[in-house]
Amino acid sequence: MKSAQTTTTCVVPAERVCPRCGAKLGGFGPEGLCGPCLFASGLADLEPPVAPTPSPPSFRRLGDYELLGEIARGGMGAVFRARQVSLNRIVALKVMLGGDFAGGTEQARFRVEAQAAARLKHPNIVAIHEVGEHDGQPFFSMDFIEGRTLRQLTWDTPLPARDAAVLLRTVAEAVHYAHERGVVHRDLKPSNVLVDAAGQPHITDFGLAKRMDAESDLTMSGMVMGTPSYMPPEQASGQNKTIGPPADVYALGAVLYDLLTGRPPFRGATPAETMAQLESQEPIAPRLLNSGVPRDLETICLKCLEKAPSRRYESALALAEELGRFLRDEPIYARPAGTLEKSWRWGRRHPGVAAALFLMVAIAVGSPIVAYRMNLLRLRAEGNAKQTQTALSDLAWTLYSTGDLPGAEQAARGAIAARADSLADTNDARSLWILGNVLWMRSESGEAAVHLARALDIQRSQLGLTNIDVGKTLFSLANAQFQLGKYAGAENHYAEAFDVFSALVPKLHPVMANLWNNRGNMFSRKGNLPAAEAAYRQALDVETNALQGGHGDIAFSLNQLAIVLTDLGRTDEATASARQALAIGQGLGGRQGVVADALAVLGTLLAKRGRLDDAESNHVAALSLRRKLFGQENIDVADSLGAIAVLRALRGDLKEASSQLEIALAMSQKKLHREHPSLIPHLIALGWTLQQEGDALGGALRQQEAQTIANKHGAYGLWALSKGFRELADLLKARGRDREAEPLFGEAADWRRKLDESAAQQ
């Protein structure tokens, strides 16, 4: 197991390959030996051996060809290394096994296509020498390439992004060459691309395999074999007559996806499941699976994988050129297909957005933006105000759907301004909604809430109460209020959104998980912990049913659940939940907000056990990851700084602790408004630290400030106070400082009692 292989720059690491099955020698098996062939030896009596064995007698010789050894075998045929006797050259010979080839017309069509394919002469296409038939068995011969297939090269292990782009550009150019000559591959996939020792790709089976396979499959087993992982929807659904170059462009995108992420865009347990995914789902953004994928390359990849052929690159050449731009670090032409990545990021903190944006992207119909702009200019020139407004509104929508947020804001503001006095129709509501969302994403929720509330009024009067657009707006409004710390309003609007979506989408729709998460957030922030726990568990239930295992949303819910369990004192369960979240986040590449969140929760749990050093290293790791993800100034960063400062205060580094807490507080105040409930824990910790330092007045003032803020937030404020004191007390107690902990427990209990009283009154 000492094979020192590096996968940094060269596409094909110089390594030894099994001459029988092509697998990498060594790898995870014994050094220098072939693992699969070793296991094949164990199965040898039961199955046709993979190891070099005599070919079936009837195949020893096939016409002009002498069969030298079997290279590969599939369900329907086998590829042999063979010598063409008349020309004394080594070729690869693909022979269909078993049964007669289809009758007259099919055979004729096969011949026509085969001849077209045989005319392809390109350095990256495996040349076909002869197409024939021997004793009713169709075969063709082609160049023998010593190398490995892309499948063997990358199984489950992504290639470096640039290497993948270089490789795919070459393949796309070759595919374009074939398209120009009227030949469509129809079955591009990693196992149909051979990579030679020099790292050059060679496409095999051009224009042939599919037809031959399809026929022989049907005659042999009565079912279509193979997995549709690399096929576009139009092909997987069996509309074979309409398969053209766009199908190959899709397949190229699928191959690129595989190279970048180590897996195809869709992969179900059965072909039928894969097909269902292909028809109903968007591929997971490659950067979520491998954070090392550059954004532009992801954009290129996803454009190939558009469901509608017209939305893909118009040709394989266009794709090759785009990859060229990427490789030269020039701007690419394609726009990001959606705001999924952004929704991911924001979704970490506010899961609501994921739902809203997901819906947006799913419904988006992208007419070319240029056409909109041209139309707009024309309308303005003609002085047609109403139509100008409509066009602006459409433009805002398109830009928003494609992730151009500044452009969307501009267009939406234009559309709204054009009808300032008479905002009343659903177009207007849509513009307001777009503007509200863009502002919210920029953390300008004050203005966002105004626009969203207006949009909601219009939509309710126009569309009724139970309508998906109304639900989306309620959701966005709740998000904005949440960001503003207006928790009561947020809670109401989340609840209303929940009712609307519950009535309109299935229980297990991913959107429902976001709604449950938000309910959980609201419950946990006012101390209703059992309800919060139940809500997060509901979210997890939906997520585990509706999402792929290891999805980041699952980790999000697990973290939130862990926080609630911590507050409930169920620390073992909390630890398990956070650990699970951590494992998922690390499975996603480790550079995820959820990883930082999980580390922070685990840090808190460790601190509660008195393990300050371990707690601190967790918080420090969370801090550094959050800085990388969100920048130096951010409320999550402030939370990490605060947590670390408290640990230092416990150790007696009071001076350092108080100044760090001041920084954390100032950062939060800058990002949030000055009466936001999230400031309360920082103020309590700072107050206590100052008192320890001997600054009794300063300490008292800070704690007074915490109470003033809390008073404005009802139950949410009371819980934040109680929790803030309780956490400090827990940490002291864990260090055996019971006497100091006692008054803080007392404070916590007082606020908790007030909270219970106010709940009882309601």
Added chain:
Amino acid sequence: MAHQQPHNPAAGAGSGGFATTQWSTILAAGADSSPQAQGALERLCRAYRYPLYVHVRRLGWKPEDAEDMTQEFLARFIGRNYLQRADPERGRFRSFLLTSLKHFLADEWDKLQTQKRGGGRPPLSWDDLSPEERYRMEPAETLTPDLAYEKRWAGMLLERVLDQLRAEDESNGSLREFDLLKNHVWGDGKAGAYADLAAALNMEANALKVAVHRLRKRFREQLRQEVLSTLSSPDELDEEMRHLQLLLSS
């Protein structure tokens, strides 16, 4: 020096006696450990702890922690804390071990940390290389923790079988023959190099063919025995072999 009978490491599993396996014996013993079952469990754990270590490392733990965790887990596992757990995954030792590790990591690692360590049984020692030294020599990988575990498992299994055959041949002085033949049969020995090989071993071509055949046969029997020892029923053998083969095909 013909090896008509495969060397059989499995306590209690007689030649040709495929009715019971080490794992089924252990499972049957349950909490009332017989010395044989206990010994068998320890042997199995010793053989497959490296894949566990890799799993823990892939989860992101530091080398020291990963080593501690693996050791602690195995001590607990051998101490049978996990064997009483009713679990549909118990059929395969491979899956059961991983599932148990996950339970351990999720539920018990922290609890254990706070307890006094080392009471009861001494930890298993790593034989030669420390697991981290070994891990570092491997290619950098991006596999999921589960897949990393499984691939290592398959690799370890083959290594064990080859080591056993090699040890037999070493003891009867045919080590060179073993190494050359092994590379010829499963390595990148060139086809058509038969003649060279025969010359190198000073053998007639026919004798060489017989030797190759014999090696294959011994390997096959030993491999099946080894895989079988991790299963609860011989019915699962072929399916498990195919699964392992697929793991390494990638």
